[in-house]
Amino acid sequence: EPEVTQTPSHQVTQMGQEVILRCVPISNHLYFYWYRQILGQKVEFLVSFYNNEISEKSEIFDDQFSVERPDGSNFTLKIRSTKLEDSAMYFCASSRPTGGNSPLHFGNGTRLTVT
Amino acid sequence: KNEVEQSPQNLTAQEGEFITINCSYSVGISALHWLQQHPGGGIVSLFMLSSGKKKHGRLIATINIQEKHSSLHITASHPRDSAVYICAAVLNYGGSQGNLIFGKGTKLSVKP
Numbered sequence: 309e310p311e312v313t314q315t316p317s318h319q320v321t322q323m324g325q326e327v328i329l330r331c332v333p334i335s336n337h338l339y340f341y342w343y344r345q346i347l348g349q350k351v352e353f354l355v356s357f358y359n360n361e362i363s364e365k366s367e368i369f370d371d372q373f374s375v376e377r378p379d380g381s382n383f384t385l386k387i388r389s390t391k392l393e394d395s396a397m398y399f400c401a402s403s404r405p406t407g408g409n410s411p412l413h414f415g416n417g418t419r420l421t422v423t
Numbered sequence: 424k425n426e427v428e429q430s431p432q433n434l435t436a437q438e439g440e441f442i443t444i445n446c447s448y449s450v451g452i453s454a455l456h457w458l459q460q461h462p463g464g465g466i467v468s469l470f471m472l473s474s475g476k477k478k479h480g481r482l483i484a485t486i487n488i489q490e491k492h493s494s495l496h497i498t499a500s501h502p503r504d505s506a507v508y509i510c511a512a513v514l515n516y517g518g519s520q521g522n523l524i525f526g527k528g529t530k531l532s533v534k535p
Contacts, residue, residue, distance in 0.1 A: 339520070339521060341521035343523075345464075349527075350509075350525045350526065350527045350528065351466075351509065351511070351523075351525040352525065353521070353522055353523050353524070353525075356521045356522055364522045366522075397464055399466060401466075401521060403520060403521060410471070410520055411456075411468040411470075411471045412456065412458075412468050412471075412520075412521055413468065414458075414465065414466040414467065414468070416463075416464070416465040417464050417465065417466075419464070
């Protein structure tokens with residue numbers, strides 16, 4: 309069964325550095341999402357992406373964050389100048405472009421640690 | 424404020440027991456997801472539903488949109504069902520269905 313894959317599984321970076329988290333969504337999916345989960349807290353929506361542009365974003369997704377689909381397969385989340393509070397698990401997800409109830413397919417996550 | 428509340432927060436059951444996890448939400452939604460988060464952190468979608476009831480194996484999910492309430496049931500629970508179960512509400516049906524408000528999760532532990 310097709311999977312959403314995320315790399316790396318764990319990223320350690322210093323405060324102020326830029327990081328890029330990578331995701332390969334399922335190939336025939338057209339909606340892509342990023343979520344984050346700070347340790348011990350609930351999952352939070354960051355952004356959705358469709359037709360090469362952001363379709364929705366949360367208050368968390370400020371100018372520090374950006375998303376890109378640089379080619380036909382990758383979907384990336386960039387954090388420009390990381391802060392300690394950016395330490396979290398980041399999940400990518402994708403869904404099929406059908407009407408009705410379309411389940412989400414999640415990657416296994418990237419654990420980002422900012423020191 | 425948009426809220427999704429789950430109960431209980433923690434649940435310990437003996438193998439074979441019937442389990443119910445509840446989810447209530449404070450705003451009108453178009454659909455609701457039930458997700459399973461494994462101890463390693465990975466998330467799997469179990470159900471997405473906007474009305475009525477869905478069944479998959481030993482799992483059953485129900486939703487009552489008018490009462491703003493959903494339940495996830497596990498019949499004949501097994502230790503491998505041990506995980507965190509999360510409900511997440513879809514706010515904008517017309518747009519992306521991934522703009523979700525998540526509950527805090529219910530940590531289920533099934534003892535052999």
